[in-house]
Every structure is written in C-alpha cells, then in structure tokens.
Amino acid sequence: MSQKRILITGAAGFLGSHLCDRFIKEGYHVIGMDNLITGDLRNIEHLFKLTNFEFYHHDVSKFVHVPGDLHYILHFASPASPIDYLKIPIQTLKVGSLGTHNLLGLARSKKARMLIASTSEVYGDPTVNPQPEEYWGNVNPVGPRGVYDEAKRFQEAITMAYHTFHGLETRIVRIFNTYGPRMRLNDGRVLPAFIGQALRGEPLTVFGDGSQTRSFCYVDDLIDGIYRLLHSDYAQPMNIGNPDEITIKQFGEEIIKLTGTDQELVCVPLPTDDPKQRRPDITKAKDILGWEPKVSRSEGLKVTYDYFKSLPEKEIQHKDF
Ligand code: NAD
Numbered sequence: 001m002s003q004k005r006i007l008i009t010g011a012a013g014f015l016g017s018h019l020c021d022r023f024i025k026e027g028y029h030v031i032g033m034d035n036l037i038t039g040d041l042r043n044i045e046h047l048f049k050l051t052n053f054e055f056y057h058h059d060v061s062k063f064v065h066v067p068g069d070l071h072y073i074l075h076f077a078s079p080a081s082p083i084d085y086l087k088i089p090i091q092t093l094k095v096g097s098l099g100t101h102n103l104l105g106l107a108r109s110k111k112a113r114m115l116i117a118s119t120s121e122v123y124g125d126p127t128v129n130p131q132p133e134e135y136w137g138n139v140n141p142v143g144p145r146g147v148y149d150e151a152k153r154f155q156e157a158i159t160m161a162y163h164t165f166h167g168l169e170t171r172i173v174r175i176f177n178t179y180g181p182r183m184r185l186n187d188g189r190v191l192p193a194f195i196g197q198a199l200r201g202e203p204l205t206v207f208g209d210g211s212q213t214r215s216f217c218y219v220d221d222l223i224d225g226i227y228r229l230l231h232s233d234y235a236q237p238m239n240i241g242n243p244d245e246i247t248i249k250q251f252g253e254e255i256i257k258l259t260g261t262d263q264e265l266v267c268v269p270l271p272t273d274d275p276k277q278r279r280p281d282i283t284k285a286k287d288i289l290g291w292e293p294k295v296s297r298s299e300g301l302k303v304t305y306d307y308f309k310s311l312p313e314k315e316i317q318h319k320d321f
C-alpha cells in the first residue's frame with residue numbers, strides 16, 4: 001500500500017510537533033505547516049533530516065495549496081494560551097474561521113479526512129461538571145476569551161456543515177488542558193507559569209483565590225486519543241482529556257513540592273470570564289475509542305519539569321510575554 005500523506009497545521013507548536021512525531025513513527029509522510037506566530041522551529045528541527053517530512057512556512061488563514069495527494073489533514077494551527085489569543089485576537093478569529101474554511105476546501109479537493117482541534121473552551125464557564133459533549137456551553141461572545149471560544153465554536157459548525165452538506169469525512173476533538181515538554185515557558189498557561197516562577201525563585205501567582213478547577217492531561221495520552229479518533233468512524237465532537245480534577249491552589253502546592261522550592265503562593269486578580277470548573281466526561285472516548293489516560297499527574301509533571309529544567313538559563317530567566 002502507498003504511504004499515507006498527512007498535513008499537520010500548527011506543526012511547530014506544542015501539540016502539532018508531538019503529532020508530527022507520532023505520525024512519522026507510524027510510517028506516514030508528514031507535511032508540517034506553520035507561520036511561527038506562537039510556534040518554534042526547534043520543536044521539529046529533529047525532523048528536517050527525514051525524507052518523509054516536509055515543512056511549509058505559511059499562514060493558513062490565506063489560501064492553502066499543497067501539491068500531490070493528501071489523505072488526512074489535522075488542523076491544529078491557532079494561538080492556544082489566553083495571553084497569546086488576547087495579544088493577537090484578530091489572527092485567532094481568522095485562523096479558526098478563514099483558516100478552517102481554507103483547509104476544509106483543501107480536504108474536499110483532495111478527498112482527505114480532516115480532524116480539527118477544538119477545545120473545552122467551547123463549554124465556556126460551564127454550569128455542569130463534568131462536561132459531556134451534549135452540553136452546549138456558557139460562552140460570553142464579547143468577553144476577552146470570546147475571540148478564541150467563538151472561533152472554535154464556528155470551527156466546529158463549519159466542519160460539521162462540510163460533513164453534512166458535502167459528505168466530507170471529518171473528526172472533531174475537544175481537547176482539555178494538556179501539558180508536557182515543548183510548551184513555551186512564557187506562554188502564560190498555568191503549568192509553565194508556575195514552573196518558570198519556581199525555577200526563578202519567584203512566588204507562584206494564583207489567579208483569584210485558586211478555587212477554580214482544571215483537569216490536566218499528559219501530552220502522550222492526548223496524542224494517542226487523537227490518533228484513535230482520526231482512525232475511528234465517529235464524526236461527532238469527542239472530549240479527550242484527563243478527568244483528574246484539581247483546584248489551581250492545590251496545583252500550585254503540587255508544583256512547589258515537585259520543584260523543591262520554598263516559594264509561596266500569592267493571589268492576584270482573576271482574569272475576566274475565567275472558567276470556575278473544568279473536567280471532561282470521557283465516557284464516549286472510553287466506549288468508542290477504548291481510550292483513557294494512562295499517565296498520572298505525578299509522572300507527567302516530573303517529565304515536564306525535567307524538560308523545563310534542562311532549558312538554557314537565559315530562556316528560564318526571560319519572562320516577557
Ligand atoms: P501552540 O501555540 O504551541 O501551537 C499552535 C501553532 O499554530 C503554533 O506553532 C503557531 O505558530 C501556529 N499557528 C497559529 N496561527 C497560525 C496560522 N494562521 N497559520 C499557520 N500556523 C499558525 O498551541 P498548542 O497548545 O500546541 O495548541 C494547538 C491546537 O490545539 C490549537 O488549535 C489549540 O486551540 C488546541 N488546543 C490546545 C489545548 C492545550 O491544552 N494545549 C487545549 C485545547 C485546544
């Protein structure tokens with residue numbers, strides 16, 4: 001059988017680079033695409049020497065052309081951390097809407113199956129916990145996070161429309177907070193923020209009183225869930241995440257213990273519309289994909305801490321967002 005060709009957008013980012021690794025390992029020809037707005041070529045530089053890897057430096061919100069056959073498209077390009085999408089709100093809206101439309105058109109012309117990276121943010125500040133896929137969410141469209149949440153909700157809607165009206169093969173993964181090596185130390189997300197602060201000997205900044213919850217999934221588990229979803233025949237949205245829920249205050253305490261610092265937690269104001277609770281209902285992933293997370297938070301955090309600790313000192317000290 002001929003080698004399968006897959007386009008991965010956002011390839012130089014955290015999740016995109018891990019997806020490139022996985023599909024290379026599975027024997028695919030991988031075409032990475034990224035405009036490097038929040039990504040870093042160092043995440044994929046080890047792939048440049050391979051003959052089954054190509055890279056296009058391109059903004060997917062502009063017309064996307066890829067020569068040759070394509071069997072799969074994974075659309076992961078998008079700013080993903082709150083400070084990124086608040087800094088570049090229009091690009092965030094464009095990559096979720098125009099970018100998705102361009103890639104759906106490409107998928108249609110190549111008869112490729114397309115999987116989009118949606119998010120637990122489509123549930124907004126949820127009023128039910130845990131969140132099942134049937135929950136429609138509680139999003140403020142004009143609040144600061146609206147640029148990300150609504151881009152992702154539109155992304156799901158247009159993807160489902162291509163599925164329904166054009167018969168395109170599509171998959172929608174709703175990703176819950178994921179962590180691991182290759183996150184940017186200064187991307188503002190809570191895990192790199194806390195580890196960076198611990199490494200620099202600064203207090204850990206807990207937003208609000210720290211009673212809000214999140215459920216953190218290790219990257220290898222997430223990638224495996226996405227791999228299974230892509231190869232399943234399930235076209236409805238699917239949650240992939242780790243249901244082990246924790247408050248941000250407890251999480252800060254865990255990081256202090258892990259890093260062995262004697263830092264303290266300091267409370268700073270809670271950002272507008274910060275969701276109070278978040279935990280995936282993964283019944284569907286278990287039943288349909290036979291998937292559930294395997295890596296405990298203590299194992300995953302250790303690997304991630306070792307990664308951040310090994311970064312050059314200059315990078316650890318650089319905290320400009
Ligand atoms: P990231 O910022 O590390 O990676 C995103 C990549 O997309 C970057 O390399 C960036 O340069 C690229 N990109 C952004 N706009 C682009 C454009 N217009 N054209 C081409 N490339 C562009 O973020 P991540 O954590 O790897 O997130 C990847 C995807 O997963 C995003 O779509 C995000 O919304 C989704 N997601 C991530 C999480 C998580 O916990 N990491 C949770 C939910 C959803």
Ligand code: UDP
Pocket residue numbers: 081082177188189190191193194205206207208212214248270271274275
């Ligand atoms: N958070 C925090 N301190 C930080 C960064 C984030 O307390 O330095 C909180 C943030 O308010 C949120 C949680 O940690 O309640 C997760 O934030 P993150 O940006 O990682 O992801 P998201 O809010 O998108 O889930």
